[in-house]
Amino acid sequence: MATLITHSPILIIAIPLVAAFLTPLIGMAGSKARNTLVVVSLTFVAFLVFALARDVVANGIRVYTLGSASPSLTIPPGSMVPVRIILEVDAMSIFFGIIWAIVSLAAAMFSLSHIADETGQNRFYTLLLLMVTGGFGMMFTGDLFNLFVFLEIASISGGALIAFRTRSADTQEGGFKYIVVSAIAGLMILFATGLLYAQYNSLNMATLAHVIQFTASDKIALALLLVAFTMKTGMVPLHLWFPDAYSVAPASITGMLVITSHACMYAAFRVCFTLYGGVIDGLVVGWIIVITGLLTMFVGVTMAVFQKDVMRFMSYHAISQLGYMWVGVGVGLAVLGTPELGTYGRDAMTGGIFHILNHAMYKPLLFFTGGALFHCTGTRDLAKMGGLAHKMKWTAILYIIGTLSISGLPPLNGFSSKILIYESVYRFHPILTMTGIIVSILTLASFTKAFHSAFMGAELPEYEKVREVPRSMIIGMVILAAGIVFITLFPAQVVGWILRPAANALIDQGAYINAVMGAIP
Amino acid sequence: MTFILESGYSFWNPLVWIILFLVMMVLIYFFRRQGQEKYKKDTEQAQIFLCGAEVPAPGERHIRVGNIYWGFFETLKEYYNQILKLHTGIINDYVAWFVAVTAITAVILLMAGLGK
Numbered sequence: 001m002a003t004l005i006t007h008s009p010i011l012i013i014a015i016p017l018v019a020a021f022l023t024p025l026i027g028m029a030g031s032k033a034r035n036t037l038v039v040v041s042l043t044f045v046a047f048l049v050f051a052l053a054r055d056v057v058a059n060g061i062r063v064y065t066l067g068s069a070s071p072s073l074t075i076p077p078g079s080m081v082p083v084r085i086i087l088e089v090d091a092m093s094i095f096f097g098i099i100w101a102i103v104s105l106a107a108a109m110f111s112l113s114h115i116a117d118e119t120g121q122n123r124f125y126t127l128l129l130l131m132v133t134g135g136f137g138m139m140f141t142g143d144l145f146n147l148f149v150f151l152e153i154a155s156i157s158g159g160a161l162i163a164f165r166t167r168s169a170d171t172q173e174g175g176f177k178y179i180v181v182s183a184i185a186g187l188m189i190l191f192a193t194g195l196l197y198a199q200y201n202s203l204n205m206a207t208l209a210h211v212i213q214f215t216a217s218d219k220i221a222l223a224l225l226l227v228a229f230t231m232k233t234g235m236v237p238l239h240l241w242f243p244d245a246y247s248v249a250p251a252s253i254t255g256m257l258v259i260t261s262h263a264c265m266y267a268a269f270r271v272c273f274t275l276y277g278g279v280i281d282g283l284v285v286g287w288i289i290v291i292t293g294l295l296t297m298f299v300g301v302t303m304a305v306f307q308k309d310v311m312r313f314m315s316y317h318a319i320s321q322l323g324y325m326w327v328g329v330g331v332g333l334a335v336l337g338t339p340e341l342g343t344y345g346r347d348a349m350t351g352g353i354f355h356i357l358n359h360a361m362y363k364p365l366l367f368f369t370g371g372a373l374f375h376c377t378g379t380r381d382l383a384k385m386g387g388l389a390h391k392m393k394w395t396a397i398l399y400i401i402g403t404l405s406i407s408g409l410p411p412l413n414g415f416s417s418k419i420l421i422y423e424s425v426y427r428f429h430p431i432l433t434m435t436g437i438i439v440s441i442l443t444l445a446s447f448t449k450a451f452h453s454a455f456m457g458a459e460l461p462e463y464e465k466v467r468e469v470p471r472s473m474i475i476g477m478v479i480l481a482a483g484i485v486f487i488t489l490f491p492a493q494v495v496g497w498i499l500r501p502a503a504n505a506l507i508d509q510g511a512y513i514n515a516v517m518g519a520i521p
Numbered sequence: 522m523t524f525i526l527e528s529g530y531s532f533w534n535p536l537v538w539i540i541l542f543l544v545m546m547v548l549i550y551f552f553r554r555q556g557q558e559k560y561k562k563d564t565e566q567a568q569i570f571l572c573g574a575e576v577p578a579p580g581e582r583h584i585r586v587g588n589i590y591w592g593f594f595e596t597l598k599e600y601y602n603q604i605l606k607l608h609t610g611i612i613n614d615y616v617a618w619f620v621a622v623t624a625i626t627a628v629i630l631l632m633a634g635l636g637k
Contacts, residue, residue, distance in 0.1 A: 180612050184619060216631060223627035231619055238622060240608060240615045284633045288626065299604065306594070306601065308586050347529050382586040387579065411538035416526055423530045445590070453586040458579035488535055491526040 001051075006071055008052040009064040009087040012097065013136045015045050020129035027122035038108050038125050042132065046101040053094045057501055061090045061515040063142065074516045082204045082516055088142035090512060091501035095353065096139045096266045098498065099360040102483060103259045104132045107252040110368050110476025113469065114252055114375060115164075124164055130157040131256060138263045142516060143203040144193040144275075147267060148186060151232070154260050155182035162249040162257075174248035181241045185228040192221035192228070205275050206516035209509060214279035222276055226285075229268035233261045235326060236296040239319045243303075246318065247311035247380070251371020252476070254311065255364030258318055262356055265325065269506060272333055277509035286334025293326030294432065297439045305446040309380045310370045313450055317366070317406065320439060321359050327436070328352020328421045329506075331428045336507070344424040349503040351420030354495060358413045358487060362405040365480040369399040372469045372477070373454055382453040389455035391466045396455045398477045403451060405484050407444035413487035 004011075019041035027034040056062055064071045064087040074082045089097070108128065115124055134154025141147050159182060163175025193203065195217050200208055212218060231238035246254050272285060300320025307313035332349030335341045372395045373388065374380050389396040401412070408418040418440065426433040468474075487494050505511070526533045560566060569576045576582070594601060 177612050177615070181615060181619075184616060188623070219630040220627050223623055223630050227619065227623040227626050230622075237607070237618050238615075240610075240618065241612070244610060281633070284629065288629065302597070302600070303604065303608070305590065306605075344529070351528075386583040386585070410533075411535040411542070416533060416535070419531075419533055420526075420528050423528050449586065449589045452584070452589065457583040460580050460583065461578075462580070490524070491533065491535065492524065495526060 005055050008048045012048050016129040016132040020126045023126045024122045042105045049097045049101040056094045063088050086142040087140045091505040093139045095502040100135045103364050106476045106479040107256045110473050111252040112472040127157040127161050135263050145203045148189050161253040171248045174245040177241045178245040185232045188224045188228040192224035195221040206513045209275050210513050225271045229264045232264035234319050235292050236299045243312045243315035246315040251367050254367040258363050273506045274512050282333040282336035286330050289330030293323040297323030301439045301442045308382050311380050314370050324355045325352045331425045344427045348424035353502050354417035354499050358417050361480050361483040362402045366402040368477045376466045385454040387457045387459040390459045392468050401481050403447040408440045416491040
């Protein structure tokens with residue numbers, strides 16, 4: 001077991017990568033064998049992620065040096081700096097890893113029936129597993145160039161999956177927009193990486209964080225990195241591509257795309273807190289993030305209320321919820337290095353990170369229910385739906401769980417994270433809490449509207465033959481609903497086990513540097 | 522094992538709310554049981570009554586998504602006019618926004634003298 005945990009950082013990335021290339025081969029033997037390969041490999045990866053999380057929480061940061069005699073040997077003998085590819089897993093990265101493992105498994109389960117009638121399923125699962133590889137790579141990598149490489153892997157496979165249903169034009173348009181936006185963001189990240197490499201002769205984030213000076217070109221690199229990751233996350237005003245792309249993908253993929261947005265958010269936090277943590281004046285960058293978060297919350301929810309397409313409606317809500325996380329962590333950055341960090345900044349960050357976890361459970365669940373509606377009715381137009389709760393009881397119940405959670409209604413888990421955010425950010429500026437509460441009210445109002453439109457009312461004659469979605473789709477949704485129930489019942493345990501360590505890991509730049517560089521002189 | 526999440530200013534215990542909901546559900550069930558005893562399911566009693574007027578077909582009487590919150594959208598008409606103009610659906614505009622936001626952020630960072 002110890003050997004398995006030692007090598008788990010690379011195994012978590014390598015297993016879905018190998019499985020991705022095995023999928024077309026195994027797929028030749030039949031769909032059952034292929035589906036088994038996908039589910040088994042993702043289940044094993046989830047097991048490794050939880051085992052690694054337990055180890056990281058108990059023993060601290062784990063580094064893995066590729067090609068070295070020992071995985072922990074980050075700096076080769078005779079050298080002053082790390083030269084090999086290094087994976088660095090702290091509580092923050094493993095927290096995102098846990099989310100990714102759960103959602104990708106749920107998405108794979110959901111896909112088994114959701115795309116069962118589509119052609120090109122071998123390619124679908126290959127791309128899905130490649131996307132999983134890219135996501136884990138982004139979360140675990142310790143250097144900037146590999147962050148770019150893994151982002152590209154996740155983006156290219158994500159773009160192809162958005163355009164998977166080739167029979168309709170909007171999927172092709174959505175995929176095209178996603179690829180263009182991803183390519184531009186990727187190029188800017190590569191350019192920023194080049195700026196930093198030209199000055200400091202290193203790509204390793206810990207090394208860069210140790211030596212960075214915050215020169216004019218460092219500031220330009222920061223602007224490029226921050227805005228590129230902001231756009232990939234889907235923050236206002238760079239969110240415009242988000243509903244166009246996310247609403248047309250198969251629902252299981254949309255659920256995963258939400259977590260790739262989280263991965264880009266993770267990268268933005270890593271850049272601000274770890275890479276630039278020692279030199280940045282957090283107040284200005286923190287306020288930039290907080291204002292972006294506020295705009296995102298408000299514009300996202302007001303656009304969502306307006307929507308009639310169920311998947312665009314869900315997409316705008318996903319954007320809106322990203323704002324809460326941005327505000328929570330932004331407040332933490334704004335007070336970084338001040339006494340306020342201890343009084344409320346750390347709680348704001350914990351609340352923001354808690355909301356990432358909650359969002360990762362209820363948002364894919366809600367996208368899956370949207371996908372279930374599309375699966376059964378053949379339309380995404382809420383105006384054409386009605387009375388579906390009579391036929392789709394499980395979907396209706398799971399939709400209600402997701403709705404109560406996203407709206408922050410007690411006792412659901414969404415309330416736990418929102419109360420942490422509201423109480424702490426109020427002390428930074430009351431307008432943040434007020435906006436948050438208004439957005440929550442609008443969220444509940446719009447989900448009630450969508451619920452009424454799709455599920456309530458008498459049975460409509462056009463949906464007389466509609467039946468509940470197949471079992472594997474229900475299982476995919478139930479996995480996420482179970483996560484919601486668990487977090488609802490045990491918020492203190494979840495916060496204590498992984499969320500506070502994740503917030504502390506983000507704040508503790510020295511520990512991240514020391515894990516690679518040794519003790520800082 | 523504690524169910525209490527402490528935020529530093531207050532605390533949150535989901536169990537209290539869950540117990541409260543269960544008690545409320547029992548009370549609701551109790552009051553519902555006190556209702557009309559002569560009610561018979563799937564009889565004429567369960568039919569919709571509209572003061573004698575003809576009841577529209579299910580599809581016609583379902584309030585569709587476009588008719589909900591009309592007053593809200595009417596009040597915020599100006600806001601929606603402006604915000605919808607930004608959502609052009611044209612990829613060139615998306616890239617233009619990216620360029621503009623990057624330039625503004627870079628200028629703020631360069632001008633603000635952020636170095637400690």
